[in-house]
Amino acid sequence: MFKRVLFAAAFALMATGISFGQTSWLDRPLRNWNTGNGIVPAAPRRAAPIPANCLEQIRQPESLADRAVTRAGWTLFGPSQSFAAVTVITAMASVDGMCRPDQYNAFVFVSNRFAGTISPEPVGARADGSIAAVRLISPSAVSAEFNRYTSNDPLCCPSQKSTVSYSVSGGVRPVLTPMDVSTGEICQSDVSTMDNVV
Numbered sequence: 655m656f657k658r659v660l661f662a663a664a665f666a667l668m669a670t671g672i673s674f675g676q677t678s679w680l681d682r683p684l685r686n687w688n689t690g691n692g693i694v695p696a697a698p699r700r701a702a703p704i705p706a707n708c709l710e711q712i713r714q715p716e717s718l719a720d721r722a723v724t725r726a727g728w729t730l731f732g733p734s735q736s737f738a739a740v741t742v743i744t745a746m747a748s749v750d751g752m753c754r755p756d757q758y759n760a761f762v763f764v765s766n767r768f769a770g771t772i773s774p775e776p777v778g779a780r781a782d783g784s785i786a787a788v789r790l791i792s793p794s795a796v797s798a799e800f801n802r803y804t805s806n807d808p809l810c811c812p813s814q815k816s817t818v819s820y821s822v823s824g825g826v827r828p829v830l831t832p833m834d835v836s837t838g839e840i841c842q843s844d845v846s847t848m849d850n851v852v
Contacts, residue, residue: 793822
């Protein structure tokens with residue numbers, strides 16, 4: 655009996671260790687998940703429709719790039735950014751209980767051709783790796799900030815942020831490529847979240 659209890663406790667600790675041992679893509683050497691195939695990834699399946707009180711933040715599609723994103727099942731929010739032929743669009747699959755974007759990402763297009771996403775996977779509201787801001791710096795450069803939470807951080811206030819710089823290549827198969835990532839502590843007064851999106 656004692657051995658069974660000891661084994662169960664050891665297994666639980668091992669599982670917890672594995673869970674805590676997982677690292678974000680922001681903490682690993684960067685690899686490019688964007689292939690240049692021009693296909694906008696499909697949105698995660700929505701558990702429920704976006705509530706009526708959250709609809710005000712939804713943006714209706716206006717451009718070919720907007721329509722490509724909505725056809726893949728995403729809901730547009732926030733303003734699009736444009737610089738020459740490059741456009742950055744933010745879109746979500748759902749919202750949380752406070753109408754904050756949830757399961758969201760930013761999509762980069764060159765001449766209405768899809769170049770890639772800012773994050774390899776959709777990010778959650780108030781979660782480690784959530785997108786805090788995206789800046790279209792030039793037709794060949796994008797920068798994004800990601801909220802970084804530790805196990806001790808309250809949901810309101812991540813203690814760190816990661817900044818990723820990307821290059822944008824044009825041509826027939828445009829590709830967004832992550833180039834560099836840096837992570838550092840932030841002052842609580844400087845905390846940026848998708849409440850003040852992009």
